[in-house]
Amino acid sequence: MSNGTQDASTDQGQTLPILQKVIDLSTKIQDLKKEHAILSDQVKLTTSSFPDPEVLNTLQLLSTEHELLMKKYIKESSERKQLYNEVIELKGNIRVFCRCRPLNQNEIANGCNSVIEYDSSLDNELQVVSSDSSRKHFKFDHVFRPEDNQEAVFAETKPIVTSVLDGFNVCIFAYGQTGTGKTFTMEGTTENRGVNYRTVEELFHKSEERAGIMRYELFVSMLEVYNEKIRDLLVDGSNQPAKKLEIKQAAEGTQEVPGLVEARVFGTEDVWELLKSGSRVRSVGSTSANEMSSRSHCLLRVTVKGENLINGQRTKSHLWLVDLAGSERVGRIEVEGERLKESQFINKSLSALGDVISALASKTAHVPYRNSKLTHMLQSSLGGDCKTLMFVQVSPSSLDLGETLCSLNFASRVRGIESGPARKQADHAELFKYKQMAEKYKHDEKETKKLQDTVQSLQLRLAAREHICRNLQEKVRDLENQLGEERKTRLKQETRAFTAASAPPSALSSLSLKQAAQKTVMEKKPPLAPSSKLRLPLRGLTNLLPPPPSPLPKQWESGSIASAYGKENIPKMTAGSTTTKNTRSLFQPRRISIAAVRPRPPPSSTASQALKPRRRVSIATLRPESNSHMSTPLHTSAPLHTSASSRFKNGSVAGRLSMVRDPRKARYSRLFSPLPELMKATGETTPIAVRSSKFMGSPPAIASSNLPRHHGVIALQRKTVVWSPLKLRSMKVNRRPSLLPSRSSTEI
């Protein structure tokens, strides 16, 4: 510098610009130094702040929080998706998946751009960029991009498909412009199998998984709607004219095609073969838009019959897999002749589908399902109780912008339809069976009710009868008591009569007469405790059993009789009978015993005459009358032996005795008149007293006892009596005043 200054001083004019430059550079250096200092300061600050542990901790905390929030977000968004799906299911909306195919070779060659854009931040949404750069947003249940393969598509479809195994009807259909990939999505290719094949494969897979709980049978049908005609694709119609198939409404309200082939399938290979053969038969043709354009709507129906092995519940559900013919602009695809006609039919049926969708979306009362075969066929799948999924297929090409917007608008409307929640489909045959069972149950219930009523009325009748029986028993007891008393009185009277008549001159004859009289009394009055044999059970009373045979009372044995009558009488008594047995039989009936009490017959009369039973005698002569002073045959003014002998001499005892009996007839008829209750109970028309008057012989001692001696009476008393107001009522109704005058003990 000093040299320079010296040079400058020596040659000032030349050195000045150089100096100026140096000064400038020096200034620049100074500035740079300052800047450097500043930057150095800054650098110092940054490096010194990092080691600060607080900052590091905060950073760590923030990063942890960020991770947590990310996890939460992912969880929340999956939950939201799930909830959304549930809401969709509850509302019964038709789900819509959008699939966009890639640009094909022709489109790329023609320099077509993609008009469809996707925003990664917005799930299941796409934007269509119009020629004026305006964007239209569409949202669907899922959006598949061109790079999404068949597997990805089926992964989303699977949950709906498998619900057919749970008994739900399912319908999946592909809609869109021609050449957008409907057939590719539904059928696929051998390398890229579509929804149809994968669905059936999944159904077999799931049914195997559930083999322990459920048993499934799968059937496949395939048909097409071509030019508004239904054709069975599983029937090879090359050799014979196609059978005309029509849609019929079944009793359950579902649409059926009678005569449609239903092939049972046992594995995926069977299905694949069927699908291939069906596709071969399907009507296809070449158009400018698609070399292999489908000219018909193809419908594949999988019928699943399920049986729950645990509770036996059966289901029958259908899965419809529909590949619609492509919507096309006739002018644009340049068709004519047969292709034009096909296109018109296709457009007409798709337009009918549009009308149905509009009616369903706006919830109008009338939905025009029958305007086309396609909508008629899918009636229960579009607005019914099934799960419906629609694939809207679109092309990304700018050339197809108009059709793409049309298809997406249509799909958005479909998505807005609320068809109501899906219902499980029970097997109708099974339902019919259950209906029949319910009817049978109702019928059985009615019968049971009738039987119950009958039982109730029988119980009432039984109770009434029991009441009648009790009344009769009481009456019988009264009668027995009464008769016992009468017998006592009679015995006394006869003893008195005997005493009065016991003044004959001869002691021997007196004694024999006395004995005879006593015997008469004893034998005319049978033991007061009659053997049960003497009491016949009352007919009509079911609880009276026939009595066991009882032995003869001892005094009735021939030995006793012998002692009572004297040995000389015995040969006469037994003369009429050949054996002892026969003699015994003579004494068995009470009335026959009268023969034994008769006084000795006159010598002229034969033994057979003496033993001849006079049946009426026992009745007429032995009945005592307690409260009357009517004389018995012994109680006459004539001496006893005279009276007796004269009576027996007459030989018409019955006639005479009937006269004696006459005055008492009224009383007897009163006593033994048919009791209305008993007659009613037994259904008898004959008075009981006429049939059986055995109670007349009851001994007073026993008769006065409260315990009934008749075994039938015991049986009646043992029977449990159930008291009820109804019974009391019936008692009141049946209670009739006794024909017998009520007697006090003193009166007796």
Ligand SMILES: Nc1ncnc2c1ncn2[C@@H]1O[C@H](COP(=O)(O)OP(=O)(O)OP(=O)(O)O)[C@@H](O)[C@H]1O
């Ligand atoms: N997602 C895709 N990825 C690859 N190729 C596709 C895709 N979608 C469609 N294609 C191809 O596009 C062509 C037309 O597809 P497809 O025949 O399935 O259309 P389409 O909608 O059924 O037509 P059309 O209504 O005329 O029957 C086919 O060659 C098919 O392989």
